[in-house]
Amino acid sequence: MIPPLALVHRFRPVQLVQHERRTGFRAPFVAVEAEVDPAAPQTVLEIRSGTTLLTVTHDVRRRRVHLDVHLPRRSRRIRSRRHGGLGAPAAGLALTLTGRWLTAWTRDAPDAPWTARGKVHVTDFVEVRDPAFLADLEVLEPQGALTSRSGTFGQVGLRDLHLVTYADGSPYVRDGRHHVTVTQAGPGFGDTAQTGVWSWDAGTDDLRPEALLWWRRDGLVQGDHAVHLVRDGEQWHVLASTWGDFDRTRVAITHTTTADDLLSGEHVLEGEELDLPRPPGRHVGVWDPHLVRIDGTWHLSWVAARKFFDFRPALGRAATPTGPWELVGVVEDRSATEGGVIVETDAGWRLLASDGPENPRGLRQRYPAFDLELNEVGALDAAYGTNIPWPSVVRLHAVPSVWAMLTFDGTEYGGPLPGYGTHGDVLVLRSDR
Template identity: 70%
Template structure:
């Protein structure tokens, strides 16, 4: 099917500021970082919009990092007793707005790891996700800083890496580079992350950020993710999972088409929820879409959840990406399997997935392979890391590569689950 794949590269592209600017933000994903002046008692960095101010302060005398939210009629100061105190003067202070979350960061050395020092849900005080708030959002001049920079927030880790494909399932290539989408991690779980588009030279650690995508829903801008981009009929087909406002009650898959060049710049997508057939039994949500056209029919792989978190792969078929979708089948014997990828191999079309550690014995930490009737026909031989890494494989040159991720966290203990992961590149030079 696919020759065995071995680990070739492990790396982690961390950047709090991705596209530099001071205003003109289209989504609530903004960061500002500064180098404190050691001769000044306090350093302040902040954002403002419509009479509201969101800021972070480093107090050099107390060696403490705090957050401040000022809204018409009042102000609040926030400090973490466990995480807010630094052991030595930081080389950098940062403030990041990631969806609803406002986080203060510090870094001990110029090339060291960012550590989250305080974290607050900003929407308890002001709705930061509305177009009106974003239209007025700007970065304030830092106080007590030697140097500083600001712009659209980037990421502290990457997960859910999906190759961008043509409608026939082949990798989309532009200017010699392959392209993929990734969930760019924030300081927390689903509602702190966003989607980025990256370009890559397969088999290498040459991975480059290119563009950012967000979604508008119910009058708010969200950082949805677990996205698949498909190029077909001279337009982009965009499928996303509605993780951006996840409240542990429901997740859906949305679909949109656009003529915009999603591989460059920043974009806010308007999409509609896909009506997908529900397998028998309990049902709370769907995510991880992967779309391919084979033999004149569109096939969509996704994850169908019985509860949070009890989930398994599903496969559907439709004449058009918008539907109507007919259920082909599900892997009912799985409870923690996701990351579906539909790929053409020498043995035919295969739906690859990732069996997490919470499955039954014999179905853990492996990459099962199903045919397009959802009959399990084998498995991909490849190194399996932590979390539930996706088997995003691609044939190129004389061999195969896979780009995936693991569960390595970042930023200290304060952010909690969702800051993963490292990027892993696996490779085989066998034909």
């Protein structure tokens, strides 16, 4: 089917500030970082919209970091007793707004990793996802800083890497580079992350950020992710999972069609929720879409969840990308399997997925392969890391058959405060090494 795949590269492109600017933000994903002036009594970084001021302060003498949310009739100071105290004055200070969360960061040296020192659910005070709030959003000049940078927030890790494809499942290549949608991790779970489009020199560790995508839903700009981007003629089909406002009650899949160039710049999209068939029994959500047209029929793989978090792969067929969808089946003997991709191999079309460590014994930490009737017909021979890495594979050469996989692991970032969701390292596997 696919030759054995071995790990050849591991790396982590951490970048708090991605596209530099002080104004003109289209989504609640903003970052400012500064080199602390050790001669100043304090360093202050501020993000403002109208009469709302979001602030992080580093008190050099007391070696403390705290956040402030200032509103016209209400203010709140947030100190973390456990994480806000420093052993020594910080060399770097940062403030990030990522969806619903405001986070303070420090680092010990210019090239050292960032550590989260304070975090607040800022939408308890002000709705930062409102387009009216975003229209006035700006980063103010830092106080007590030697140098600074500000702009759109980037990521502390990458996960959910999906190759951008044509409708027939073949990889989309521009200027000799493959393209990939990724979940750009923030300092926490789904509501701190966003979608990026990156270009990749396939099979290598050359992975570069190109574009950012957000969604306007329910009147708010959200950082949805776990996305598949499909080129169909002169337009894009964009399928996204609604993790941006996840509250442990529901996740859906939306579909967007656009002719805009989504491989560069920043875009706010609007999607329609797909009406997917519900498997028998309890059902709370769907995510991880992957769409391919095979012999004139659209095939969609997704994850169907019985509860959070008990989930398994599903497959459907339809005449159009928006349905109505016929349910082919659900893999009922799994409870932690996701990341499905539909790919053509020498053995025919296969739905590849990732069996996480929480599955039943014998179905853990492996990449199962299913045919288009959802019969399990084998498994990839490939290195399996931590978390639930997706099997995003691509054929590099036909003769001899050489394949590569671009995936991720569960390595977290930012210290103990952010919690689950800051993963992961990027992993590249190849079949010829």
